[in-house]
Amino acid sequence: MIHTDVVIIGAGPAGLFSIFQCGMMGLKTHVVDALDFIGGQCTALYPEKPIYDIPAYPAVSAEGLIEQLRLQAEPFNPVYHLSQSVVSIEPIDTQWQVTTNKGTVIQAKGIIIAAGAGAFGPNRPPLDDIQSFEGTSVFYAVHQRQRFAGKHIVIAGGGDSAVDWAISLSEIAASISMVHRRANFRAAPESVSRMNALVDEGKITLVTPYQLSGLKGDNGQLTDVIVETLDGQLKTLTADVLLPFFGLQMDLGPLADWGLNIDNKHITVAPHTMETNLSGIFAVGDISTYPGKLKLILCGFSEVAMAAHTLRSRLFPETVFHFEYSTTKGIPPL
Template sequence: MNASYRTDVVIIGAGPSGLFAAFECGMLGLKCHIVDALAQPGGQCSALYPEKPIFDIPAIPRILAGQLVEQLLEQVRPFEPTFSLGSKVDRLDREGDRWSVLTSTGSHIDCAAIIFASGAGLLQPNKPDWAGLDRFEQSSVHYSVLSKDAFAGRDIAIAGGGDSAADWAVELAGIARTVGLIHRRDKFRAAPQTLKKIDELIAAGRIEVLAPARVTELIGTASTLSHVKLNTPSDPERIIACTDLLLFFGLVTDTSAYERLGLQVDGMHITVDPQTCATNLSAIYCIGDAAIYPGKLKLILSGFAEAAVAARQAYGSCRPGKELFFEYSTAHGVPSVAIN
């Protein structure tokens, strides 16, 4: 749907870093419009692992990724950012001292500054070439966990050898009826404490590890999966019950748009000045996992700090000639309509 907007800052990416950037801009009196290719805000935290716990947010010992997004949305709500969701940026045109942003849905956004908070770019699950896989994707095959409760009492098979597969095997062991962890090798690339927990769950009969093993056939009726056939060293036609198959083979990342839009890149990331988060383009900044500079740490808390830096740099583009006096949030708080 075509629409036109005029704002101070366009934030590209509605993940945690982008949402916090909108809050930081709001604290400086800047209006924001947020663009994201996904249909809902939250980035990977919402789309891939909303119920996965995060442990390294300062002063919050443990929070689910989806809850973090909810609290970030609550935090920024007083500043009333506008959104273009389910929309990608197709063009950036410099018009005088402002930018014109054209989205894939035909929207035009006029702004003074842009902050890229686009994470790892456009993400798609890496899918195996198994026969009939697409037949079960609408009901029985999953590439992320949106709700743990949806798997209560189900027979779950999880394929993959990294942290995501191992973490979800542990998380779902107390919810699903059965959990089978499938990997083509006999060793997993997961945190030692997770592997220790898996050993404990195996001993308790809550998880069965099938490794090395290779999926050879998906069995079911219509679009409903019932069993998976495996090739294992001891049984080349091992069949296990499976109502839901979770596939964690990584993500395919598309960052080609960065160069097309004129940004200087290093591999799959946008190069920035670490002191200002500035890119090679005037009044365009980059934060979070999309940004790269010497010593970069890919942590959510790093993205939060970069958001504060970029917002203050964007202020100069939005309010040229107006001096910005640094204030702590304790000095002036947030609008009275803010958090209850």
Template structure:
């Protein structure tokens, strides 16, 4: 059954319901600002929910490790008092108006009037960067080649080849090494992952828990009918060898597309939105951007930095919603959580 279009009026329209968009609901709510969440996905959580709900995250304060899905669950609990409406499965395709009086429209015919807009859309729509391997589609269809890990248990007892040198490759090698036979393929010995994670991978390799296939890159897939038997890898000199495998996990990053947001007229830099680092306001007055989509000198693409940006943006938005009121800063320990 198709949902009927809705018309809403709020203080702030949040475009993107990933972890940063969810936390923005909290920061706005603490200032007694109403918000609405809009996201193209059918559920909140962004990449944390859609791509890697069981992936451990190690740099969330007070959590030595927390799975991405659990982080989203706790963020939802945190924002529950504010009862922010959610328009999910909808893409924002239009923005009109000006600071203090914007109208957003979606591809489902919804309209949202808001005094400010907060873009927390990650880097837009995302999809995997696929390796250029012959016959790849058949192995993708069978599940022998996957780009995301939703359930660790799906890989128990399997021969898993992980290709890549970033955080995803290293983190999943560490997460799967106790339940699967893991081989890591990378073109060089140095990894781009967090130093602590890379050091843990080195320790796991030294203990024989992970096979390091270095310096190699993907060359081909061996198997029939979508069933994978081995992954061929090659050096830059052309030396080819075969690594037994049931599953290949290529982690070569995501291709990003800002979609209709790119046409709003905001200043962009390499598919990211440039913002004032003090307020996270874009080149359009009243439109703010936080999280991975936002760009400024010294920017770090960390969830914790996105959380900080959400707080700064919320305080910068307050005078737009309440131009005649002075905002007196209070700590949450002093005032508690106000009713939504």
């Protein structure tokens, strides 16, 4: 039996920042993640993707952000339990007992769920024989940007991932064709403006309103991507690579059976504390939902701070806590 103050479920950006915030509150942490590395989606799906909305970073790669979060958490000596998923949580007196699929049992005074999208995988477009091209010329994430240098690339999707990668890869690709079923994009307005500027420069070609219809190629290597309008007009795009960015499939797994209030695969929390319907259990980042929720990493960081402060006051109600800013407090020893 392991005893600690807080169990953090998930080692993505919100989970890593939870280590720091709990440490600033004097709380020791153990972190559980199903992946065999830290970083969550940032590391698993788009390590080289540039992120533009992190304060003080005009741009930072996803893996660069994770490394800085790791270094920030390091002084508080977190214990990581990687390649393990939580299969059950149960109340033990006034605490919670967390058990993983590898038999690790941790008793904690509180839990912060920072599980992102839960177990995740890409939404695969319904194209015939697409599996035969996957890993060779169809990719759902960009792990090594330079791999696509000099390629004719078709990007499909209208969100931040599609637009950000179109902007980034336009610097090294032979051509970028951006396929979307409508003229309006869901990405951040500034990113859409940057993309449109590259369209005007001839570095990106917009293919709207079209959607993916078929693939041509041999032995796993694409030669063309077929796109189609809603009224059946077809167009053929030369392509070495197809990058379909249609989001992730979410699977909450055992988490759905823990007695938490679940709303459309998200955990409902109180927006001023991030606490769930179970006392002492908090949810932050993409997994949480409340009125006005914004799925931004920077909002997840704010949610972490609220959860850690609430948890600290809940665990030590008799102790007077004098709040100090980190600039005057420094890094407290654990």
